[in-house]
Every structure is written in C-alpha cells, then in structure tokens.
Amino acid sequence: MKLEVLEKECYYHIYNRGVNGCVIFENDDNKIFFLRQLSKYLLDKVSILAYCLMNNHFHLVVQLKAEQELVTQSFSNFFNSYAKAFNKQFNRTGSLFEKHFKRIKLNDETYLRQLIVYIHLNPTHHLEVDFRTFKFSSYQAILSSKETKLEKEEVLLLFGGKENFIFSHNERNDYLSKKYALE
Template sequence: MKLEVLEKDCYYHIYNRGINGTTIFENDTNKLYFLKQLAKYSKDKISIFAYCLMNNHFHLVIRLNSEEKEVTQAFSNLFNSYAKAFNKQINRTGSLF
C-alpha cells in the first residue's frame, strides 16, 4: 500500500477508530479530554476546521501548518497520551487505536 505524503498548507480528512470497533469514548468527559489533548499536541502544527467524535471513532478536517514529520509526531503523541489515560480509567491494557 502506498502511503500518501502530507503537505503543508493542504487540507485533510483524518479519522481513526478503536481496534475492532472498540469504544474509545465512554462519556463526554473522555471526549473533552481528547479535545484538550488534541489542542495541546497539535498547537501551531495544524488548524482544525471540523471534528466529530463518536463512541468508537472520530473525524477531523485539518490543514497542516507544519511539515508532515512534526504533524505525524504530534498525532502519535496524542493517540498514545489518550490511550494511556483511557486505559487507566477503565483498568485495561493494550492498544486502543
């Protein structure tokens, strides 16, 4: 599979879901924490134009303000941070996304 190269100043639809459709947001508190972490890790790297958070997946419409490597690392940090917090809350281990 060929990976798409993300380019600065371009717009993208980013989405992710829980492994096997697993719930990734059990309540509004989880969703607010995810948005807080998204703002923290993506600051100045992307602009967010729209988002939709559902119980087992999410969608983002973004524009890259930084180079792909910085944005990729920011999303990796976001997903790891959120998965650790969510797993701790529900007393589980393993990957979430």
Template sequence: MKLEVLEKDCYYHIYNRGINGTTIFENDTNKLYFLKQLAKYSKDKISIFAYCLMNNHFHLVIRLNSEEKEVTQAFSNLFNSYAKAFNKQVNRTGSLFEKHFKRIKLKDENYLKQLIVYAHLNPKHHFDLDFKSFQFSSYQTYLSDKETKIERNEIINLFGDLENFIFYHNQKNDFLNETYTFE
C-alpha cells in the first residue's frame, strides 16, 4: 500500500493500531503517557483537531504546520518512544504498531467535520461507551474552558458554534443508535 504524501498546511486523519490488533494501551497511564509524548514530539509541527485513544488503536485529526520530513520524523519519535516504554512496562519485545501509521488527506471541510465526529464517537461505535464522558478523546476538551493544545476555536467556528458542534455529534450518535427493521 502506497502511503499518502504529507503536505504542509493540509489536514489528515492519522491512525494506527497494535500489530495483529494487539492492545497498545493497557491502562489510563499508558494513554496519558501517549498524549504527553504526542505533545512533546509534535509541538509546532502539527495542529491537533481531534483525537481518540482506544485500547488497540488511535485516531488523530491534524493539520501539518511543518514539512513532511519533519512531521514524519516527529511521529516516528513518538511511536518509538511510546513502544519502548510500553514494551518495558509489560515485559514484551518487538514491534507494537503496524508497520506504518496510516494517513488520509482530507479533501474538504465537510470531510473534516465528519472525521472529527467519527473520532469522538469511536467509544460508542466499538464498545457502546458514552462518547460524551469518554476520557481519552478530545470531545470534552471542546466543552471545557480549560487551556488546551487542541485547536478548539477553529473547529467550533467550523461547526458554526458550540451548540452546532454538540448537535452534530448527537445527530451522528442517534444514527448509530437507530435500529432498522426490514419487512
């Protein structure tokens, strides 16, 4: 599979999972460490618009602020540092993530909005968890007034306002909850 070329000032869905679907986050401490390393290695290189950390995979919605080589190296450093720490903690060796992180270039603002909601609804989709209270997605960050590295104002403006941001998430959540009967 040929990997999407990363371009400065473009938006991307970045995601990966554990090799063979293995767990990459065994506990909250692992997830907090991953977010800390993400902030450390990506500082000024990307803008983060959404994230969700599940037990065996993650989703990031980002914009590149630097050239591809610099961003790719930052992600490599992030994944290597996290894998080494995780492997040491659980007494394992070898690759933790699938070979390359996946990346999809977002073509327009509508796709960007859909992807942000998709990332936030991941807990509901995979584990029937309440996405609104899921600790390891950026959804709650948008509802908070606390300082954040998430590009909150830019995305709230993309949705129109905070009410529309919440409404859009609830509409998509309702769609996931619908059951269809076929006659």
C-alpha cells in the first residue's frame, strides 16, 4: 500500500492500531502519556482538530503547519517514544503499532465534519460508552471553556457553532443506534 504524502496546510486523518489488534493503552496513564508525547513532538508542527484514544487504536485529525519531511519524522519520533515507554512499562519487546501510521488526506469540509463526528462516536460504537462522557476524545475539550491545545474555535466554526456541533453528534449517534438495533 502506497502511503499518502503529507502536504503542508492540508488536513489529514491519522490513525493506527496495535500489531494484530493488540492493546496499546492498558490504562488511563498510558493515554495521558500518549497525549503528552503528541504535544511534545508535534504541537509546533500540526494543528490538532480532533482525537480519540481507544484501547487498541487511535484517531487524530490534524492540519500540517510544517513541511512533510519534518512532520513525518516527528510522527515517527512520537510513536517510537510512546512504544519504547510502553514496552518498558509492560516488560515487552517488539513493535507495538502496525508498520506505518495510516493517513488520509481530507479534501472537503463535509468529509472533515463527518470524520470528526465519526471519531468522537468511536467510544459508543466500539465500547458501548457514551461518547459525551468519554475522557479520551476531544469532544468534551471542544465544548469546554477551559484552555486547550486543540483548535476548538476552528472546529466549532466548521460546524457553525457549539449548538450545531452537539446536534451533529447527537443526530449521527441516534441514526447509528437505530441502525444497529435493527440488525
């Protein structure tokens, strides 16, 4: 599979999972450390619009602020730093993540909005946990008045405001809940 080349100023869905679907976050501390390392290695090179950390995979929506080579190397350093710390903590060796992180370029605002909603709904549809209360997604941070490293104003503007952001998530969640109930 040929990997998408990262381009400055473009938006991307970045995601990956554990090798063979293995757990990459054993506990909340692992997720907190992952987010800290994300900030440490990438915050000056990408804008973060959304994220969700599940037990065996993660999703990020980012916009590149730096050139491809620098961002790619920073992602590599970030993932390596997390994997080394995780392996040390759990006395394991070898790869933690699948070979290359996946990336999909987002070419229009409709897809970008749909992806943000999809990412935030992951806890409900994978873990049967209410996405509104899940601690390790950007949903709560975007709605909060607290300062954050997320581009929450940009996200809210993309949805036409806070009310429409909430409405879009609830509407999609209701649709999926009814769909899965019928299956």
